[in-house]
Amino acid sequence: MPKVSDAHRSARREQILDAAIRCVGREGFHRTTMAHVIAESGLSSGAVYGYFKGKEDLIKAIAGRALGGFAELLHEIAIGPGPVTPATAMRAMVHEVERLGVDSDGAFPKVVMHAWSEAARNQEILEIVGANVDQVQAAWVEVLERADADGNLRVPGDRAAMARVLIGLMPGFVLQGLLLGKVDATTYADGFESLTSH
Amino acid sequence: MPKVSDAHRSARREQILDAAIRCVGREGFHRTTMAHVIAESGLSSGAVYGYFKGKEDLIKAIAGRALGGFAELLHEIAIGPGPVTPATAMRAMVHEVERLGVDSDGAFPKVVMHAWSEAARNQEILEIVGANVDQVQAAWVEVLERADADGNLRVPGDRAAMARVLIGLMPGFVLQGLLLGKVDATTYADGFESLTSH
Amino acid sequence: MPKVSDAHRSARREQILDAAIRCVGREGFHRTTMAHVIAESGLSSGAVYGYFKGKEDLIKAIAGRALGGFAELLHEIAIGPGPVTPATAMRAMVHEVERLGVDSDGAFPKVVMHAWSEAARNQEILEIVGANVDQVQAAWVEVLERADADGNLRVPGDRAAMARVLIGLMPGFVLQGLLLGKVDATTYADGFESLTSH
Amino acid sequence: MPKVSDAHRSARREQILDAAIRCVGREGFHRTTMAHVIAESGLSSGAVYGYFKGKEDLIKAIAGRALGGFAELLHEIAIGPGPVTPATAMRAMVHEVERLGVDSDGAFPKVVMHAWSEAARNQEILEIVGANVDQVQAAWVEVLERADADGNLRVPGDRAAMARVLIGLMPGFVLQGLLLGKVDATTYADGFESLTSH
DNA sequence: CATGAATGAGTCTTCATTCAT
DNA sequence: TATGAATGAAGACTCATTCAT
Numbered sequence: 119m120p121k122v123s124d125a126h127r128s129a130r131r132e133q134i135l136d137a138a139i140r141c142v143g144r145e146g147f148h149r150t151t152m153a154h155v156i157a158e159s160g161l162s163s164g165a166v167y168g169y170f171k172g173k174e175d176l177i178k179a180i181a182g183r184a185l186g187g188f189a190e191l192l193h194e195i196a197i198g199p200g201p202v203t204p205a206t207a208m209r210a211m212v213h214e215v216e217r218l219g220v221d222s223d224g225a226f227p228k229v230v231m232h233a234w235s236e237a238a239r240n241q242e243i244l245e246i247v248g249a250n251v252d253q254v255q256a257a258w259v260e261v262l263e264r265a266d267a268d269g270n271l272r273v274p275g276d277r278a279a280m281a282r283v284l285i286g287l288m289p290g291f292v293l294q295g296l297l298l299g300k301v302d303a304t305t306y307a308d309g310f311e312s313l314t315s316h
Numbered sequence: 317m318p319k320v321s322d323a324h325r326s327a328r329r330e331q332i333l334d335a336a337i338r339c340v341g342r343e344g345f346h347r348t349t350m351a352h353v354i355a356e357s358g359l360s361s362g363a364v365y366g367y368f369k370g371k372e373d374l375i376k377a378i379a380g381r382a383l384g385g386f387a388e389l390l391h392e393i394a395i396g397p398g399p400v401t402p403a404t405a406m407r408a409m410v411h412e413v414e415r416l417g418v419d420s421d422g423a424f425p426k427v428v429m430h431a432w433s434e435a436a437r438n439q440e441i442l443e444i445v446g447a448n449v450d451q452v453q454a455a456w457v458e459v460l461e462r463a464d465a466d467g468n469l470r471v472p473g474d475r476a477a478m479a480r481v482l483i484g485l486m487p488g489f490v491l492q493g494l495l496l497g498k499v500d501a502t503t504y505a506d507g508f509e510s511l512t513s514h
Numbered sequence: 515m516p517k518v519s520d521a522h523r524s525a526r527r528e529q530i531l532d533a534a535i536r537c538v539g540r541e542g543f544h545r546t547t548m549a550h551v552i553a554e555s556g557l558s559s560g561a562v563y564g565y566f567k568g569k570e571d572l573i574k575a576i577a578g579r580a581l582g583g584f585a586e587l588l589h590e591i592a593i594g595p596g597p598v599t600p601a602t603a604m605r606a607m608v609h610e611v612e613r614l615g616v617d618s619d620g621a622f623p624k625v626v627m628h629a630w631s632e633a634a635r636n637q638e639i640l641e642i643v644g645a646n647v648d649q650v651q652a653a654w655v656e657v658l659e660r661a662d663a664d665g666n667l668r669v670p671g672d673r674a675a676m677a678r679v680l681i682g683l684m685p686g687f688v689l690q691g692l693l694l695g696k697v698d699a700t701t702y703a704d705g706f707e708s709l710t711s712h
Numbered sequence: 713m714p715k716v717s718d719a720h721r722s723a724r725r726e727q728i729l730d731a732a733i734r735c736v737g738r739e740g741f742h743r744t745t746m747a748h749v750i751a752e753s754g755l756s757s758g759a760v761y762g763y764f765k766g767k768e769d770l771i772k773a774i775a776g777r778a779l780g781g782f783a784e785l786l787h788e789i790a791i792g793p794g795p796v797t798p799a800t801a802m803r804a805m806v807h808e809v810e811r812l813g814v815d816s817d818g819a820f821p822k823v824v825m826h827a828w829s830e831a832a833r834n835q836e837i838l839e840i841v842g843a844n845v846d847q848v849q850a851a852w853v854e855v856l857e858r859a860d861a862d863g864n865l866r867v868p869g870d871r872a873a874m875a876r877v878l879i880g881l882m883p884g885f886v887l888q889g890l891l892l893g894k895v896d897a898t899t900y901a902d903g904f905e906s907l908t909s910h
Numbered sequence: 911c912a913t914g915a916a917t918g919a920g921t922c923t924t925c926a927t928t929c930a931t
Numbered sequence: 932t933a934t935g936a937a938t939g940a941a942g943a944c945t946c947a948t949t950c951a952t
Contacts, residue, residue: 286488
């Protein structure tokens, strides 16, 4: 089947990536074998290696995909309609993350957690995670400035530092809410609102 | 009545566990091989297997040890001297965590992150992490009640939910601060104080 | 009657064979992959398989081509002008072989050596090499008879056995001279002349 | 089975090496799989990898072992009893090589040929082969000087260059005699004697 | 008890060849 | 005919665990 379109190549890549994400959601990066991904994707080993140079390459692609969601999500909130406060943004965020988790049958938050963990020992993943955190921070700064413009952020303080803390709530939510089932989006958002209420 | 004293057994276990934590800090649970741990501990494989049933058992012990630090730390803050507010407690926490990271040559936060990640695919680690999160939450509730008693928490809201959010800040700090080097304890604490200032 | 002319087919075969020889010169028969040959030839895999039944077939063609050079070379010397002695013939031979090596960017002697080695485990290559050695022997006998006729071979002895020894010098020259760089054509020829001088 | 003696380790290494040589004699370096060597040695894969770092390491050891024979052999001839001439030395050499081939069930000459071929694409083998050729050349120079001392080498000429040619006869004998069965030791020695007779 | 050599199932990856387009 | 994506059977190597000494 030669001379396939770019769309076909792209679809195949997604097919493999989706399969790999399901596998990693179940078993983590290291316990996911290429054989698992191959079986889950429905392709042959040769085919998978035609789209990804190796397991390392696949892992990087998975990490990029899983983390990409956060920054996008937050940016949409930042430029969205209605009055914005840190609390409303956080509420929207955790609900979106919760939805992503449900939609992916629980794979999404697990893959994200694995990516963060992998960053602790893999330089290339570290860079992907670091770049992502910077993007999310920038998006949070946008949100804070928008809140300020809406007249909803009368507290002083360095917006960048505040953004760091706001980013920091996401790992905690993913851990408690999505992995451990100890908290849901509404409770988390309520708790945040209480803490930051004036 | 074993031939060697309990103290001796216990010291050996610690020796192995320390070695294993250094290894896991470098390579994560899955890339750490028993051979690494054996070499790092200076013992023989037979000896290590005499103290831990297998790798799984060792991993559980490492996770328990690494996570134990958090609850202990927070509890001490909760019952400590001086006026307590969420912000002062958080400040003390992140500084203590930062110190733990430095003291362990960076291993501590990495091992913690690996434990959280492992919880996503390993039921037994999930239980350890879950129990730990519950303990930390209880400690945060203690802190909140202490703050209330000190007259420093005039906001209403469910203390348990607030505690969930406060726990949630730790994974974010570990990720950004200790793994990525994107924030330090003081900045993080300042950001938190700004967000929660009245 | 094929759709493309025989000349075209033949040119394509040569194109592939040349590419394959460059590859084998670099990596040997077994480390040369069909993908290497395909890339080096500038054709598609389907095309290459249209001209050669498979790798085995290609290897046989390469071996035949590389070894063919020797017999041709020696025959030309045997029927050439001027007085012929074993020493002059040998001198001409090693110089010609040296030139072939340089012209092929070093590929020729390496491919020859790989063919000899392959003969040790591949019956079909063994037959090709055996036939080639017989041809070269015959050519050396021609040379010896010519030398005798020229009055330059006053030693007695079985010409066939002498030819076997003379053939035997070629592998040694290829090994030392062209692969290892330990001897050049002139030195080798001088050494031979010294050994056989009367 | 811990704490084994050096002799045991050494014996195990030889056991593996012997097995590997038989395999390489049959299939060459590249078609010999580690599984073949493992099966032939009667050990487990883990055991084999405990004695050799990998296939590359094993190949180097095989090459060293197979080639080592030549230099030793020739040196013994050089310092041996009785009158020495290039022809007697050559006769002794080819007979010894023939015997080695028979004793190893034909593996020895094949392995040697594979080592020479491998030198064309493998830098490390090239160095082993190069060092070996230098040793053999030195031994041939010894032989020539001994012959001179015995009054059996009245021809002038650079001894080193002559030695290069004499080394050069070995690859040819191995190829024709042992691989192709086209010549035996006596015929080859006779041919050499005729060529160099005065 | 301690040792560390040995085991062997399990991983990642390659590559000759085919065949739908 | 020509193309090159897809196949899948090997192959090299690792590593948790055991057990003879």
